[in-house]
Amino acid sequence: YAGDAVARIDRKKKVVQAESGREVGYDRLLLATGSNPFMIPIPGIDMKGVVTFRDIYDVDTMLDYSSKKKRAVVIGGGLLGLEAANGLSSRGMDVTVVHLLDTLMERQLDKSASDLLRASLEGRGLKFLMPAQTEEILGVDGHVTGLKFSDGSVIDTDLVVMSVGIRPNTKLASDAGLHCERGVMVDDTLQTYDPSIYAVGECVQHRQAVYGLVAPLWEQAKVCASHLAQEGRARYSGSVTSAKLKVSGVDLFSVGDIQACEQSETLEFRDLRSGVYKKLIIRDNQVAGAVLYGDVADGAWYFDLLINGADVTDIRDTLIFGKAFCQNNDNQGSVAA
Numbered sequence: 651y652a653g654d655a656v657a658r659i660d661r662k663k664k665v666v667q668a669e670s671g672r673e674v675g676y677d678r679l680l681l682a683t684g685s686n687p688f689m690i691p692i693p694g695i696d697m698k699g700v701v702t703f704r705d706i707y708d709v710d711t712m713l714d715y716s717s718k719k720k721r722a723v724v725i726g727g728g729l730l731g732l733e734a735a736n737g738l739s740s741r742g743m744d745v746t747v748v749h750l751l752d753t754l755m756e757r758q759l760d761k762s763a764s765d766l767l768r769a770s771l772e773g774r775g776l777k778f779l780m781p782a783q784t785e786e787i788l789g790v791d792g793h794v795t796g797l798k799f800s801d802g803s804v805i806d807t808d809l810v811v812m813s814v815g816i817r818p819n820t821k822l823a824s825d826a827g828l829h830c831e832r833g834v835m836v837d838d839t840l841q842t843y844d845p846s847i848y849a850v851g852e853c854v855q856h857r858q859a860v861y862g863l864v865a866p867l868w869e870q871a872k873v874c875a876s877h878l879a880q881e882g883r884a885r886y887s888g889s890v891t892s893a894k895l896k897v898s899g900v901d902l903f904s905v906g907d908i909q910a911c912e913q914s915e916t917l918e919f920r921d922l923r924s925g926v927y928k929k930l931i932i933r934d935n936q937v938a939g940a941v942l943y944g945d946v947a948d949g950a951w952y953f954d955l956l957i958n959g960a961d962v963t964d965i966r967d968t969l970i971f972g973k974a975f976c977q978n979n980d981n982q983g984s985v986a987a
Contacts, residue, residue, distance in 0.1 A: 659826035661844055678846055678878055681823055681834060685816040685852035685862065690725065694787025699794030700810045703734045712811065716741040719808035723747075723797055725784055727754040729893060731813035732771070736897045738811070739775055746805060747771075748797070749780040758893040758904035762920070763927055763943045770900055770925070779805070816862050818853045833860045838885040840874035850874050856888060863891050892953055894946075903949035906939035906956050907931055914938060917970045928970055935963045948972040 651672065658667040665673050687702035689695050699715065701708045715722070716738055724735040727749030739745045747754075753764040768778060779799075787810060788796040796806045818833035829835045829843045833855030840848045840856075850870040852862055861867070866889035876882025892905035910916045914933040919926070926944035930937060930952070936959050940952040951973040955962060962969055965976040 656822060659822060659847075661826055661847070664846065676846070678848065680874065680878065681842075681847065681849040681853060682851045683819040683822055683849075683853045685818050687812070688815045688817050689812055690784060690814055692784060692786055694789055694794070695812070697787060697789040697792055697794050699789075699808060700787060700812065703730050703811055703813045708811075712738060712809070713741075715809040716743050720744055721746075721807045722809040722811065723805065723807040724811045724813060725749075725797075726813035726815070727751075727778070727780060728757070728813060728815070729755060729895060731811070732767075733896050734811050734813055735776055736771070736774070738809075743809075744777075745775075746777040746779060746807070748782050748784060748799075748805075749778070750783055752781045754778075754780075755893070755895075755904075758908065758941070759902075759943075760908055760929060760941055762918075763902070763904075763929070763941050766922075766925060766927055766943050767895075767900065767902065771897075816852060818855065818860055820853060823847075823849065823853070831855055838873075838887060839877045839882070840870055840886060841877070848874050848878065856886065859888060861889060861891065863893070865889060865891060890953075890957060892949070901942075901944055901946045903942040903946040904940070905949070905953050906937070907933075908939040908941050917966075919970045930970055932962065932966070932969075935961050935966075937962060937969075 654668045654670045656666045657669045665675050687704045701711045722738045722743045722745045724731050725748045735745045735747050783800040785800045786798040820830040823834040824830045834849040851867045873884040873886040876884045895902045917930040919928040929941040931939035937955045968976050
């Protein structure tokens with residue numbers, strides 16, 4: 651029933667009630683309510699020319715502005731923010747990315763990789779203000795004209811794209827009395843605290859984690875579907891997420907935990923003249939995380955090593971140089987032996 655949103659879940663009667671008044675009964679109920687884009691609570695966010703980067707209506711607005719206006723500001727230097735900025739720039743707009751921290755994509759990149767990425771994007775015409783905290787969106791007659799920052803500085807713009815994260819959409823579940831924290835709480839079968847109700851996707855909180863990427867959704871759905879079919883033994887233990895930036899000509903790959911700690915060691919390779927940077931985090935003789943910039947050919951291999959918990963002790967000295975180098979050394983060792 652498209653265009654008829656569910657307004658209420660009656661768990662006692664096992665019925666969902668839609669805004670139109672339609673009622674549909676269920677034996678099992680699956681919540682996939684997704685998430686909502688987060689808007690920074692500052693003056694001016696309700697003006698025309700302020701959009702998120704979330705759905706087709708946002709895209710249509712951005713396309714319309716790019717055909718009529720010249721200046722755009724993207725608030726947020728994460729994955730989606732950079733892709734939005736690159737898209738607007740490719741359509742001829744003068745684009746500035748405003749980011750609260752001094753590291754782009756700080757969840758996926760360290761400072762070294764971020765600096766290389768920034769230099770590459772600046773070479774394409776993007777501008778950056780970071781670290782910078784937006785204090786107010788300025789406007790005239792309800793239309794955006796600029797941004798004001800906490801240091802008092804101002805930048806002119808015709809369009810503001812806010813890409814600063816998402817929040818799980820838990821309202822329907824919460825109103826129904828289901829246990830929610832940051833997301834709808836589920837166990838390893840994707841079941842909520844009501845055994846008749848399951849949940850998957852960006853609305854879910856599993857083992858304290860929430861996910862904003864599509865890959866975990868498929869992993870959750872596969873497990874959940876087996877249990878809805880009443881024949882499943884599968885369990886969802888969480889997802890290891892990887893990230894690639896969808897900007898043509900920028901080779902970037904990140905997976906796992908990229909932050910070093912006392913229990914880990916860091917392997918790095920730098921060839922800044924060629925724009926190549928590689929970083930591996932090793933913990934308990936296993937790959938715990940990887941950041942690749944400029945050369946991502948071994949990204950899938952590192953991902954497999956991480957997922958499978960492979961012991962890399964024997965190839966530790968050559969691991970940073972990639973799969974082909976490690977295999978070649980193994981072959982030479984076999985011949986020598």
